[in-house]
Amino acid sequence: MPRSLKAVLTLAAVLLAIVAGTLVWALTAQSDDFAFVPRSAQPALGAVTLEDQPPAPKGAGSVWFSTIGIRHATVWETWFGIDGGGELVPRHALISPGESEEDRSRLEAVSMDASQINAEIVALRALGVEVDVRPDGVRIVGMDPEAPILADGAQLGDVIVAVDGVPVVTTAALRAAVARAGADAPIALELRRPHEEGPVAIETTTIRGPKGEALLGIVPNEARTVAAERTVEYSVDGVGGPSAGLAFALQIYSAGRDYANLGGLRVAATGTLSEAGEVGSIGGAAQKALGAGRVGADLFLVPRDNYRDAAAAAPDGVDVVAVSTFDDALAAIERAAAA
Numbered sequence: 001m002p003r004s005l006k007a008v009l010t011l012a013a014v015l016l017a018i019v020a021g022t023l024v025w026a027l028t029a030q031s032d033d034f035a036f037v038p039r040s041a042q043p044a045l046g047a048v049t050l051e052d053q054p055p056a057p058k059g060a061g062s063v064w065f066s067t068i069g070i071r072h073a074t075v076w077e078t079w080f081g082i083d084g085g086g087e088l089v090p091r092h093a094l095i096s097p098g099e100s101e102e103d104r105s106r107l108e109a110v111s112m113d114a115s116q117i118n119a120e121i122v123a124l125r126a127l128g129v130e131v132d133v134r135p136d137g138v139r140i141v142g143m144d145p146e147a148p149i150l151a152d153g154a155q156l157g158d159v160i161v162a163v164d165g166v167p168v169v170t171t172a173a174l175r176a177a178v179a180r181a182g183a184d185a186p187i188a189l190e191l192r193r194p195h196e197e198g199p200v201a202i203e204t205t206t207i208r209g210p211k212g213e214a215l216l217g218i219v220p221n222e223a224r225t226v227a228a229e230r231t232v233e234y235s236v237d238g239v240g241g242p243s244a245g246l247a248f249a250l251q252i253y254s255a256g257r258d259y260a261n262l263g264g265l266r267v268a269a270t271g272t273l274s275e276a277g278e279v280g281s282i283g284g285a286a287q288k289a290l291g292a293g294r295v296g297a298d299l300f301l302v303p304r305d306n307y308r309d310a311a312a313a314a315p316d317g318v319d320v321v322a323v324s325t326f327d328d329a330l331a332a333i334e335r336a337a338a339a
Helices: 003-028 075-080 101-126 171-181 245-256 285-294 304-313 326-338
Strands: 030-038 048-050 062-065 068-074 087-089 131-143 159-163 186-192 200-205 218-228 232-234 266-269 299-303 319-323
Touching (some): 030 075, 048 245, 068 285, 101 131, 131 171, 171 218, 245 266, 285 304, 299 304, 299 326, 319 326
Parallel strands (some): 299 319
Antiparallel strands (some): 030 068, 131 218, 186 200
8 A cells, every 4th residue: 555545544543533523522522612502391280289189080180280300411412403392502691600500409499499489379369279388597598708607508499597596587687797796797587498307507607788877788688488278289280480379379270260261171380389379481481392392292382481482382282372360360260261
């Protein structure tokens, strides 16, 4: 074999190996960005149970909550996109500076808890059930990465229930207790932590705010307890975040109405839900529309801000309807059932 041809073949083999290695790396290596991928909507019946609810009559209809899969995108997907209706989401869009993925998971769990409480309040009140909502401490939903409280052991999702031995149940009470301690001063906190049987005590130090005021360096959100004549139980695994709030409320309400309001429809829904019944925007609307199609949904209720993306992605046969409130959602189901 001529020396020049041998050199060419050797170079070609080296280049081929480099290309093959790069291809394998790109297909398997994870990037810092995330992929939103469609997942089939899940039945709300069984995930949400209203006390003394009747069995769902055959053909009465059903409520489904839409979810998406979230994973790290591969390097290949960051170059060429995600197949099957997936969407590439930059890391900064999901995780704030100084926040870890573990922190994000805790916040998702906290958000799910809040969505369940709001769904219970809104749906029971719509059924005419008296609901008593009481503050039950101050939940930490964000922390300044430079504040001592983070290094001293506080975690996202913790609920502050006492300061320097004095019980606190509201954000106003917490602010007053921190102000009494003063800026740059030691302070003792008693926390209620998910999955911990007893209270957790930490010693930390306040920080000085821009006006010299004493701060803990947290983003507070009041925890709540709900007392009502009928109770609601949840059994939801592998799902986090607040976007199932609307669907949960629809399931509670429908169970309380013996499912007569559904008119035989298969209703999928997504949207955050406030205690006042306002429906808020969510992420992954296009992927959730595809997931609604996978279970043969007749109707897909989405927040108004997400309507365009959901309607563009929804398969044939899925009627996408924009809603702004829980009452809007009930009216949309009533119209569809009567059509």
